[in-house]
Amino acid sequence: MRLDKWLWAARWFKTRGLAQLAIASGQVKLHEEKTKPAHALKVGDQLEIRVGESVWQVEVTALSDKRGPAAQARKLYAESEASRAERERRADLRRYSAEPARTIKGRPTKRDRRKLEDFTGSGD
Numbered sequence: 001m002r003l004d005k006w007l008w009a010a011r012w013f014k015t016r017g018l019a020q021l022a023i024a025s026g027q028v029k030l031h032e033e034k035t036k037p038a039h040a041l042k043v044g045d046q047l048e049i050r051v052g053e054s055v056w057q058v059e060v061t062a063l064s065d066k067r068g069p070a071a072q073a074r075k076l077y078a079e080s081e082a083s084r085a086e087r088e089r090r091a092d093l094r095r096y097s098a099e100p101a102r103t104i105k106g107r108p109t110k111r112d113r114r115k116l117e118d119f120t121g122s123g124d
Contacts, residue, residue, distance in 0.1 A: 001040065001041050001042075001063045001065060002037065002038050002039070002040070002041070003019075003023060003028070003030065003035060003036075003037055003038070003039045003040075003041045004016050004019040004020045004023060004037035004038070005019075005065050006041050006060070006063060006064070006065075006076070007019040007022070007023075007028065007049075008067060009064045009065055009066060009067045009068070009073065009076065010064070010073045010076040010077055011067065011070055011073040012049055012051065019037065020037040022049075022050075023035065023036065023037045024036075024037065027049065027050040027051075028047060028048070028049050028050070029047065029048040030045060030046070030047055031045065031046050032046075032048065041060060041063065042060070042063070043060055043061065043062065043063060044059065044060060045059070045060045046058075046059055046060075047059075047060065047077075053090070054087055054090070055083070055086070055087070056079060056083055056087070057079065057080045057082065057083035058077040058078060058079050058080070058083070059077065059078050059080070060076065060077055061075065061076060061077055061078050062075060062076045063076070064076055
């Protein structure tokens with residue numbers, strides 16, 4: 001079974017085209033190595049899938065070329081405990097860290113705009 005088709009069926013990506021792009025850009029690794037979308041996938045293969053900021057390390061437990069409901073798609077893979085713990089740790093860090101824009105209060109003033117223009121040299 002093709003890797004891109006399995007990623008689509010397991011609901012990691014909405015389309016096979018997006019799955020192919022992710023594989024080509026190195027967001028999906030097979031046994032910690034870059035691979036191609038047409039690579040033959042088999043049960044027991046280890047995948048590392050990067051979706052946004054999250055990194056999932058999963059083992060292929062079943063193959064399917066049909067996209068079904070999410071509950072059925074979850075049966076196609078098993079996430080490692082280390083991966084789950086790391087994702088939860090990163091989520092907690094994001095949740096409890098300071099908001100990056102908390103010091104910004106509304107729109108910039110005319111004075112702020114002039115300072116920015118002086119700094120960037122984009123005025124007149």
